[in-house]
Amino acid sequence: MSKQVVITGLGVCAPNGVGLKDFKEALRVGKSGIRHQSKLQELNFSCQIAGEPLIKDNLLNQYFNPLQLRGLNASGLVFGVIAGMDAWKDAGLKVNTANEPYWDYGVLFGTGILGVDKLRESIYRVDEKNVRRVGSTTVVQTMASGISAYLGGMLGCGNQVTTNSSACTTGTEGVLMAYERISQGKAEVILTGSCSDSGPYVWGGFDAMRILPRNYNDNPAQASRPMSASAKGFVPGSGAGALVLESLESAKKRGAKIYAEVLGGEINSGGQRGEGSMTAPNSMAVQRCIRNAVTNAGISAEAIDVINGHLTATTKDALEIANWSAALERADTDFPYINSFKGMIGHCLAAAGSIECVGAILQFEEASVFGNINCEDLNPDITSVISANKIPRKTIPYRPKMIAKASFGFGDVNACVIFKAFNDEP
Known part of the structure; x- marks a missing residue:
């Protein structure tokens, strides 16, 4: 018999709100997180707007130690760690400080591409024959599974720790993959989610395809127009969303708050x-x-x-x-x-599905349908x-x-x- 699976923790790092409180309020009032990006203007992009989480420098110190911050240049990883750690905390779970991992706890955190800026930085140093300055953390920041490896190590998880990648479907797919593993009794708790890098080296390909709106550079908040007759293409964004999925038995045993049930x-x-x-x-x-x-x-x-x-x-x-x-x-x-x-x-x-899953679930708590x-x-x-x-x-x-x-x-x-x-x- 399959186990019931519930959601006990949420975390988000979105263009219109970092943290559940700000994100929820932004969705409630219809606040846009799409802004003009001066870097895109400098690079002569046709679409010079995007949605990007605003991360204050002092916030990073709450999630990364000084050694981890040294040479850190992977925005998707930063967004993923913030959302993932917040979801873990929101679920009332503790970071494992013991020598033995949590065997029944896992991480399934997806991405489309990770550490593009770090990779570019490394390529230039290699081309300049300065390979010794590439940095020892480059591999972790640029491998796709760097985000799940980072979170798995920070939390001390001993169950499956992996990364999925299915373009814009990544986050929603990850929820279902985590659901299946827990419902089959192969894990009790899984932190799932997805993240996406920011910047011109991610968004440039879409601009080249001419599928982004080009006439809203002076009016970014009006540019993304789902279901509108005047929609002119999607506005690129970035960020991360995270959810803690848990067997109902485990959640009840811990006395955890339950946001919703995952039916499949x-x-x-x-x-x-x-x-x-x-x-x-x-x-x-x-x-x-x-x-x-x-x-x-x-x-x-x-x-x-x-x-x-x-x-x-x-x-x-x-x-x-x-x-x-x-x-x-x-x-x-x-x-x-x-x-x-x-x-x-x-x-x-790649972060879209998980950020939107978080927003969708918050509607249960708010007894509302966001506009x-x-x-x-x-x-x-x-x-x-x-x-x-x-x-x-x-x-x-x-x-x-x-x-x-x-x-x-x-x-x-x-x-x-x-x-x-x-x-x-x-």
Whole structure:
């Protein structure tokens, strides 16, 4: 018999708020974390705006010792450590100070690419024949699994410590991978999440693809426009989100606060067949992912009352809504409430799924559905499928019972997870 899995800790390092308190308030009031980036202007980027967490220097001293800070130049790792350690603390868990690791505790923390700035710094030093100045921490800062290795060592975890990487689907996929390991009895506690680097060497490729908005450099807060008729492309972002998943038995034993229950979900791929490609989703696979997530969670499609979509502020937003409607067989006023946080934080790439999972779960605690910003002019291809009233433009009081969160990433990969309001009654 599989174990019930719950969420007992949350942490976030987002463009519009570092820490749960600030992030939650930002989502509630619709505060944007998208800002003009002078470095992008200097480098002649067409899109000179992005979402990036604002980290004060003195904050780093709370998470890293002086030795770790020496030569540290990997923004994604910094964001991941802050979010991960905050989630661990939020769950009421202690850092292991013993010689023996926590055998039943693990880390599954994903990323798309890590330590780009550190890698560039190292390349220049090697090319200048100054290899001795590359630094002994370069490998840890630039290997993809550096983030999970960092957190696993800081916490002393002895179960699986690994990194997943599935483009924009990474964070949501990680939640499901952690859920499966705990439900199968292979671990009791897993810290999961994902992070993404900041900067021109990450965002430059997207600017070159001309899929970012170019006409909002003087008005960054209005640039990311999910579900809007005037959407002109996604705004790149960065940061990290983290969640502590735990068996219900372990959580009860510790007397831990429980945010929500994870009922399961689905991970699949469209195989880049049909209309699917490296950058476009295969609708057949997206619908199959949603339907199977509902089935695997053991619920009916009618039970879902809130959706947190992928919804990146591109022409594919209308297609995503159509896929949700077809998969759930719900439309017009029967459709669940739906929101996208990308209007406030941009598209945080590999970190998107985990940051948005944190935001979606906070809606249980707040008894609210957070509003969508920058979609006063809803795309008519969307409102022809679902009622405009199901897309709240401001935060509304509502007590969700079941939230579906999905992410769809480059490579035609998909993940959908079902969260349930926790009820301790039999």
